[in-house]
Amino acid sequence: MAVEGLTAGAVARRLGVAVTTLRTWHQRYGLGPSEHVPGHHRRYTEQDLDRLQVMQRLTAQGVAPAEAAAWVRRVDDLDLSAFTGTTTRRDGGGQAIALGAASPAARGLARAAMRLDAPAMRDIFQSAVSESGVIEAWNHVAMPVLIGIGERYEATQRFVEVEHLISRTVTEVLAAVSRPAPGDVPRVLLAAADEEQHTLPLEALAAALAEGGVPCRLLGARVPPEALSDAIARTGPAVVVLWSQTPATGDPAQLLQVLNAPHPPLLTAAAGPGWPDRLPSGVAQLTDLAEAAQAVAAAARP
Numbered sequence: 001m002a003v004e005g006l007t008a009g010a011v012a013r014r015l016g017v018a019v020t021t022l023r024t025w026h027q028r029y030g031l032g033p034s035e036h037v038p039g040h041h042r043r044y045t046e047q048d049l050d051r052l053q054v055m056q057r058l059t060a061q062g063v064a065p066a067e068a069a070a071w072v073r074r075v076d077d078l079d080l081s082a083f084t085g086t087t088t089r090r091d092g093g094g095q096a097i098a099l100g101a102a103s104p105a106a107r108g109l110a111r112a113a114m115r116l117d118a119p120a121m122r123d124i125f126q127s128a129v130s131e132s133g134v135i136e137a138w139n140h141v142a143m144p145v146l147i148g149i150g151e152r153y154e155a156t157q158r159f160v161e162v163e164h165l166i167s168r169t170v171t172e173v174l175a176a177v178s179r180p181a182p183g184d185v186p187r188v189l190l191a192a193a194d195e196e197q198h199t200l201p202l203e204a205l206a207a208a209l210a211e212g213g214v215p216c217r218l219l220g221a222r223v224p225p226e227a228l229s230d231a232i233a234r235t236g237p238a239v240v241v242l243w244s245q246t247p248a249t250g251d252p253a254q255l256l257q258v259l260n261a262p263h264p265p266l267l268t269a270a271a272g273p274g275w276p277d278r279l280p281s282g283v284a285q286l287t288d289l290a291e292a293a294q295a296v297a298a299a300a301r302p
């Protein structure tokens with residue numbers, strides 16, 4: 001949503017508050033318009049509107065305006081410069097990495113994540129999935145924010161709560177993508193490597209496959225080798241994709257075990273940045289969601 005350059009009247013209408021209330025918030029609490037258009041009154045930017053939405057929600061819940069404004073400023077302090085294309089020194093000495101061309105929806109998601117606004121996060125990501133499909137929404141909305149949050153965590157050792165809430169929200173939206181009819185037997189098995197807790201990319205793959213009418217079984221996080229073997233023996237998949245996010249979980253012995261199963265799948269694929277560069281021969285390496293969805297769908301065709 002491009003809302004750059006809104007007048008006070010337009011903002012008041014969007015928020016359902018009086019223009020005089022906006023003036024009070026501006027004069028008393030400094031929550032005014034920040035965009036300067038030469039020869040005009042200042043205009044409200046998308047970020048100003050975000051702040052005022054928080055202010056409006058809190059005051060509607062009975063929080064005193066001064067306290068609500070203090071909260072809005074605290075959220076501002078956490079400011080996601082990582083998503084706005086600027087490079088700033090943050091507390092903890094961390095250097096935020098510019099993401100430059102992040103989409104407006106990604107910036108909106110990042111801001112909603114920073115203020116722990118789960119309904120807004122869900123709304124933004126859900127709209128992106130409905131409008132552009134899982135692959136676009138993952139690549140251009142969820143992924144830049146997740147990578148940015150990872151960088152902020154690394155630089156500051158903070159924002160674990162943001163990481164958890166956004167993970168939860170992304171999971172919920174991806175899980176809500178409608179699945180193929182229950183009669184279709186899944187020929188695809190997706191699993192995270194042993195001790196691997198990162199599962200969102202596999203959840204995105206499962207949702208992207210579902211959009212294309214391909215059912216799958218998603219075992220989820222931390223799948224021990226014996227459990228993986230048992231699942232393969234019991235379901236005879238045509239495709240197995242194993243996700244490793246970090247080198248700590250990327251032991252290629254897990255891939256060899258799949259290749260050496262009594263009835264190995266047609267396609268054994270390693271996905272994620274945790275695997276070593278050299279993989280056992282016979283293992284395909286998947287590097288992005290679109291490629292993965294295409295390769296898996298092709299191999300799963302009966």
Ligand code: B12
Pocket residue numbers: 142143144146147149150151153154163164167195196197198199200201202204205245246247249271272273286287288289292
């Ligand atoms: C969300 C998250 C979590 C959540 C996961 C929730 C869930 N259900 O998945 C939780 C809180 C559980 C978590 C835990 C931990 N995390 Co974490 N986490 C993340 C975060 C923010 C996003 C993870 C993710 O989904 N990545 C996927 C996409 C968004 O990122 P990417 O892998 O870089 O994408 C590239 C490729 O993978 C590819 N790609 C993207 N999507 C897809 C999809 C498919 C199908 C394919 C084939 C390819 C593909 O394209 C990208 C460009 O090349 C990352 C940051 C990051 N950069 O990934 C940290 C990150 C991965 N975590 C990290 C760490 C350190 C941890 C913990 C050890 C923290 C701790 N101290 O406990 C634990 C790990 C525990 C374990 N054993 O697994 C580090 C890893 C550093 C490293 N290289 O070793 C990261 C990089 C954060 C950081 N910068 O420090 N984490």
